[in-house]
Amino acid sequence: MSDAPVLTTRHGAVQLITLNRPASLNSFTAGMHARLLPALEAAAGDAAVRAVIITGTGRGFCAGQDLNDPEMAGAGAIDVGAVIERYYRPLATRVRTMPVPVIAAVNGVAAGAGANFALCCDFVLAARSASFIQAFSKIGLVPDCGGSWLLPRLVGRARALGLALSGDKLGAEEAQRIGLIWQCVDDAALQDTALALAQRLSTMPSKALAETRRVIDSAMVMDFGDALTQEADTQRELGRSHDFGEGVAAFLTKRPAVFKDR
Numbered sequence: 001m002s003d004a005p006v007l008t009t010r011h012g013a014v015q016l017i018t019l020n021r022p023a024s025l026n027s028f029t030a031g032m033h034a035r036l037l038p039a040l041e042a043a044a045g046d047a048a049v050r051a052v053i054i055t056g057t058g059r060g061f062c063a064g065q066d067l068n069d070p071e072m073a074g075a076g077a078i079d080v081g082a083v084i085e086r087y088y089r090p091l092a093t094r095v096r097t098m099p100v101p102v103i104a105a106v107n108g109v110a111a112g113a114g115a116n117f118a119l120c121c122d123f124v125l126a127a128r129s130a131s132f133i134q135a136f137s138k139i140g141l142v143p144d145c146g147g148s149w150l151l152p153r154l155v156g157r158a159r160a161l162g163l164a165l166s167g168d169k170l171g172a173e174e175a176q177r178i179g180l181i182w183q184c185v186d187d188a189a190l191q192d193t194a195l196a197l198a199q200r201l202s203t204m205p206s207k208a209l210a211e212t213r214r215v216i217d218s219a220m221v222m223d224f225g226d227a228l229t230q231e232a233d234t235q236r237e238l239g240r241s242h243d244f245g246e247g248v249a250a251f252l253t254k255r256p257a258v259f260k261d262r
């Protein structure tokens with residue numbers, strides 16, 4: 001296998017992106033960031049890609065920031081805020097605004113920014129042996145990579161604080177039970193389950209899926225009336241799209257729809 005820190009492979013319309021620094025549980029280095037964001041950008045810009053899976057090699061998904069990376073970690077000498085702005089803000093923003101659905105297939109431990117990178121994705125599938133750790137409190141930081149925004153919205157304030165303050169490990173089954181992730185599956189079934197989901201999503205109307213993510217995220221900070229306005233505005237735009245016409249025509253003629261908007 002290649003020793004590149006990020007691997008990309010195509011499965012039909014599905015782009016698989018694999019974090020590949022297994023000896024340090026796929027923790028983020030500057031070198032990994034230099035390949036990961038472009039890999040996501042390439043998937044976003046490629047009309048043939050209609051779903052993305054992110055996973056890791058070895059026994060970890062991603063242990064967050066590589067605390068040994070002299071370019072990015074270490075007390076005092078490094079401006080950690082600048083690291084966040086340079087690497088983690090673009091990464092979280094890119095995942096949350098992809099034009100196609102993104103699935104995290106969490107194959108093992110996901111800690112710190114690695115956990116929140118996974119939680120940025122639209123679907124989080126986790127192997128039964130995987131776990132999630134808000135490791136920040138143990139090294140004197142706060143949740144980043146979107147964690148402060150995501151955690152309370154996913155699991156409520158009490159659980160968000162419990163996870164973030166304690167830094168305790170949360171197993172995949174419990175993560176599913178409390179609504180932190182979409183699904184926990186047997187370890188051996190993870191990759192096939194993620195691929196099957198991605199393939200199904202790749203046949204769906206991508207633009208409507210991306211807009212669904214956008215309206216749900218935006219509605220969280222709106223009152224009811226504004227959310228209704230947003231729905232009307234978005235339906236007005238989607239209602240003029242190829243995919244809406246195709247979806248209705250396919251339904252009425254009892255044939256599979258062929259969606260193409262993105």
Ligand code: T3D
Nearest residue numbers: 024025027063064065066067068072073083111112113135
């Ligand atoms: O600039 C900035 O720092 C700002 C950015 C902040 C964003 C963040 O993500 S902060 C949070 C950083 N991550 C952590 O604090 C997690 C550190 N890792 C751990 O706590 C543990 O490794 C795990 C709980 C994730 C897993 O534990 P375990 O016992 O299963 O594995 P291990 O033995 O600790 O790790 C295996 C190897 O990976 C080990 O290397 P070795 O001894 O075999 O040579 C370990 O040092 C290495 N490793 C794991 N995590 C990291 C790491 N190396 C560098 N950085 C890591 N984050």
